[in-house]
Each structure stands twice: as C-alpha cells, then as structure tokens.
Amino acid sequence: MSPRPDHFWESKTLEELSDQEWELLCDGCGLCCLQKLEDEDTGELFYTRIACRMLDGGTARCRDYNNRLESVPDCINMRPLTDEKRRWLPASCAYRRIAEGRGLAKWHPLISGKADSVAAAGRSVAGKTVAESEVPLYQWPDYVIDLDELVASLHRAKRA
Numbered sequence: 318m319s320p321r322p323d324h325f326w327e328s329k330t331l332e333e334l335s336d337q338e339w340e341l342l343c344d345g346c347g348l349c350c351l352q353k354l355e356d357e358d359t360g361e362l363f364y365t366r367i368a369c370r371m372l373d374g375g376t377a378r379c380r381d382y383n384n385r386l387e388s389v390p391d392c393i394n395m396r397p398l399t400d401e402k403r404r405w406l407p408a409s410c411a412y413r414r415i416a417e418g419r420g421l422a423k424w425h426p427l428i429s430g431k432a433d434s435v436a437a438a439g440r441s442v443a444g445k446t447v448a449e450s451e452v453p454l455y456q457w458p459d460y461v462i463d464l465d466e467l468v469a470s471l472h473r474a475k476r477a
C-alpha cells in the first residue's frame with residue numbers, strides 16, 4: 318500500500334465518510350477489542366488484557382468482522398460515533414483522534430503507507446492478550462490494566 322495523498326479524513330466529517338473510507342480509518346490496533354469492566358456507580362471504564370473471543374490474538378484482527386455483531390451481541394457498532402460510544406475507544410483510536418480534531422498518528426497506515434506500521438510502532442495488541450476462554454468472569458478484575466501503561470509496554474517490547 319502507499320500513503321493516501323487525498324487525506325480524505327481531513328476534508329470530511331466522520332459522518333460524511335463512505336463505508337470504505339470508514340473502514341480504512343481503523344488502524345487495526347485491536348485495543349478496542351480488549352474486554353472492559355465498567356464501574357456501575359461511576360461509569361469509569363477499566364481495560365483488561367482479556368481479548369474478545371472473536372479477536373485473533375496473533376494478528377489482533379476480528380475473526381469474523383462482517384458478522385461480529387451477530388456473534389457478539391454486546392460488540393458496539395461505532396457508526397455513528399456518538400459521545401457515549403466514543404468513550405469505549407482508547408484515546409489512540411483513529412476514530413477518536415479524528416472526532417477530537419487530533420488528526421492521524423504518523424504510524425497510521427494511511428500516513429505511513431505501510432500495512433505493518435501499527436505493529437512496527439508497538440501499537441498493536443497482537444501477541445499481548447489473554448484469551449477470554451482462559452479466564453473465568455470472576456477473575457476478570459485480576460486482568461485490569463492501565464491502558465497508557467499497556468501502550469507504553471508495547472512500545473518497550475518493540476524496542477527491546
């Protein structure tokens with residue numbers, strides 16, 4: 318692939334993107350596919366290292382993206398990206414970055430022109446997750462992680 322010279326994400330709102338453009342914006346990091354816990358009292362979200370059962374832990378890609386909403390009923394269709402849905406995405410997510418006027422990161426494939434630039438930048442959860450089937454629900458709190466620390470650790474692992 319090569320960088321997108323038209324920078325379509327800068328001239329359109331998220332609502333104006335075609336379906337193909339919308340899908341191109343996803344960098345495939347897999348962070349949104351980590352299971353989360355929500356504090357019922359405060360609404361605070363906590364990320365875990367546990368991957369959604371549909372996530373391929375080796376590639377950080379959904380095993381059946383087109384049918385994911387049928388397979389996992391609580392998977393959220395992010396389109397349209399409302400404020401309520403946006404809070405479920407990590408700050409590094411391309412959709413959040415665009416919605417918040419922060420532009421795409423330099424490691425985004427649309428900028429780098431390289432399909433593997435997300436992994437090369439240490440931004441992919443590939444190989445870093447625990448399978449949902451291996452962790453009973455009552456143990457999920459033991460797998461809560463600080464998302465900023467996880468991203469930092471992904472960086473460190475990549476540089477080592």
Ligand code: SF4
Nearest residue numbers: 343344346347349410
């Ligand atoms: S966090 Fe955002 S960019 Fe990363 S896989 Fe999920 S939707 Fe795509």
